[in-house]
Amino acid sequence: MEKLSLFLGCVIPNRYPGIEIATKLCLETLEIDYVDLPGASCCPAPGVFRSFDRTTWLAVASRNIVLSEELERDILTLCNGCYGTLADAASALSEDDTLRKEVNRHLETIGKEFNGTVNVRHIAELLYDEIGPEGIRDKVTRPLDIRVALHYGCHLVKPSKERQLGSVEWPTFFDEIVEATGAHSVDYQDKMSCCGAGGGVRSALLDTSLSMTEHKLSNIKAAGVDCIVDACPFCHMQFDAGQVDIRKRTEQDYNIPVLHYMQLLGLALGFTVRELGINMNYVTDQEFLDKMEDLDR
């Protein structure tokens, strides 16, 4: 495995720091060589900034990639949005000489240049490819006997012309690394549908975005699970903070705990709910937290 730099993005460090610390604990336990990426910015978020001006989106994204090029490390994301931005920007700039020259003219104003020397990785595909479900199972010290509703999130697998991670309708790689923790990934209706947050819809049209979220939450509730597991902090926020927004609007209280995969894996590697910041979510179902605290007893 190539050495990595950890790209945090916005939502993890600035809203869900539990995911940040959970990631560090998991990477250290799995003996994955990583460092912080000092001075990184917003990826920038694809739904909004790519919509507004593609050159700006590419220029800011390429600065983040160049920071990792300077460290001679592949860049690791924990977010589908950051993955979409950085991976799509890297491939667009590598394939199109004219575009790369245009973007490099903007980077020149800060004395930097995009060279396309590093790869962009997402934690879910990285763990599947580099360690594999068996490798993860070997590291698990506390198998989790829980039922989870898995949410891939759109930009982990789509557009498939860029991602090439297998089927976009019925992918399995994320299920496989979730089940490696001992958890059971439960099938539910419209499992692959969108959380509703992307494309700038959450910021401009919150009610619309919450309609899509509530559709997923009601299907997940019907499947009877202990928690939702995602691999993207923006989907995570939409499901977690979104449940509070929905409660205010409709008085419907789903009360479904939401974990990033790093937090689920952290539990299976022996860390506690508090060490992983799972208690810092908006939805804090005490019954679930107690069940996870009791795993050792």
Added chain:
Amino acid sequence: MKYGVCSGSCPSGRYTSLNVRRLLRRARRDPGVLRDDTLWMCTTCYNCQERCPRGINIVDAILKLRTIAVHEGIMHDSHRKVSALLIEHGHAVPINEETMKKRKDIGLEPLPPTVHSYPKALEEVQTILRSCGFDELVSED
């Protein structure tokens, strides 16, 4: 543009007036599409593009239409605000007091090792944004 797989696959279209097929058909003949609010109801989930039997890059087309709209000055206030956050902080979702406390409680530095901790890095981002004309693009005037 005749099968309708796109609009049938659209999760937003279940709840909103967004009809992807109609939107793109309209875009071929009517500049008024730039003011159509359904243009901003797409979550860019890519279902339509993945399933299109004709292989039309539908989401890419929606993004291009949005870009034209923004360059014509047509933009949601909330999108101007998130742009202003990027320009001021280098993060579209910047830190707040509540999260700084959470970070300390869990054993992290109150500010993450991003542009939030490195003022010179923030200046670099701001320089790039100015170089691209982004400040001007998203300003109210």
